[in-house]
Amino acid sequence: MPSDSSIPELVDSHCHLDFPDFEGELEAIVARARAAGVTRMVTICTRLRHEPQVRAIAEAHEGVFYAAGTHPMSVAEEPPATLEQLVALAAHPKFVGIGESGLDYHYSADSAEAQKAALRLHIEAAQETGLPLIIHARDADEDIAAILAEGLARAPYSCVMHCFSSGPGLARAALEMGFYLSMSGIAAFPKSQDLREIFAAAPLERILVETDSPYLAPPPFRGRRNEPAHVVHTARKGAEIFGLTEAEFARATSANFDRLFARAAAPRQRGAA
Known part of the structure; x- marks a missing residue:
């Protein structure tokens, strides 16, 4: 819990605490996040x-949950995930999402067909488990929108466009499908006005915030290692975009997180569960 009850409670909906950048510092990283x-x-x-x-990181820390999948940039060098693997992982009470999966044609266009196959499998896992799909999209807007819609035509599922920094067309397509857009530190970069306008045009009830740490630190930490505590700075920019107080934006995005990631919902939202 926050050290000061006046601090708005926030959720970092996407980080990478197992990355080497945090080695030996996890306790301090989590403590700083809670203090913020x-x-x-x-x-x-x-x-x-x-x-x-x-999984061990999530098990060791209250308030830390996890998701798993094969990142599109890793598809070419990792054994293909199976539906059975992903469904089995969902049995863990702290496992809350499928992915991240998606398409990345900026760095990994040569594995496009393998990425598409992996994305379709991750969609199927989200449909099978009822857990939200976490999407990575880079320079692949049209293909992403088409594959997500193709999956939705077969069966319902929920989804978040993690670290959304694509164009307005993909934003509209995702929102029309009932999906969420997640705001990272990119939205706070000085030259990201076009992206801020995309978020401003979206319904507040479809917005999440994240760090994607250790990457994409928002100002005033840009260029340095990111960490979950820094989501406060992205949320501050989000509040400005939507014309809200920081507390109002924090409440809204936390409620959105509870709705999408129901297994990780705050106790007051889960009721007695």
Whole structure:
């Protein structure tokens, strides 16, 4: 819990606490997050062979949950995930999402077909488990939108466009499908006005915040290692974008997180569960 009850409670909906950048510092990283009001975090496993280590981090820390999948940039060098693997992981009470999966044509266009196959499998896992799909999209807007819609035509599922920094077309498509957009530190960069306008045009009830730490630190930490505590600075910019107080924006995005990541919802939202 926050050290000061006046601090708005926030959620870092996407971070990578198992990455080497945090080695030997996890206790301090989590403590700083809590002191800043970040009471819950979702740490993402990007290679299934690392799932045991990521799971252990979630098990060791109250308020830390995890998700797992094969990152599109890792598809070419990792054994293909299976539906059975992903469904089995969902049995863990702190496992709250499928992915991140998606398409990345900026760095990994040569594995596009393998990425598409992996994305379809992750969609199927989200449909099978009822857990939200976590999407990574870079320079692949049209293909992402088409594959997500193709999956939705078969069966319902929920989804968040993590670290959203694509164009307005993909934002509209995702929102029309009932999905969420997650705001990272990129939205606070001085030259990101176009991205801020995309967020401003979206319904507040479809917005999450994240760090994607250790990457993409918002000002005033840009260029340095990011960490979950810094989501406060992204949320401050989000409040400005939506014309809200920081407390109002924190409450709204936390409620959105509870709705999407129901397994990680705050106790007051889960009721007696």
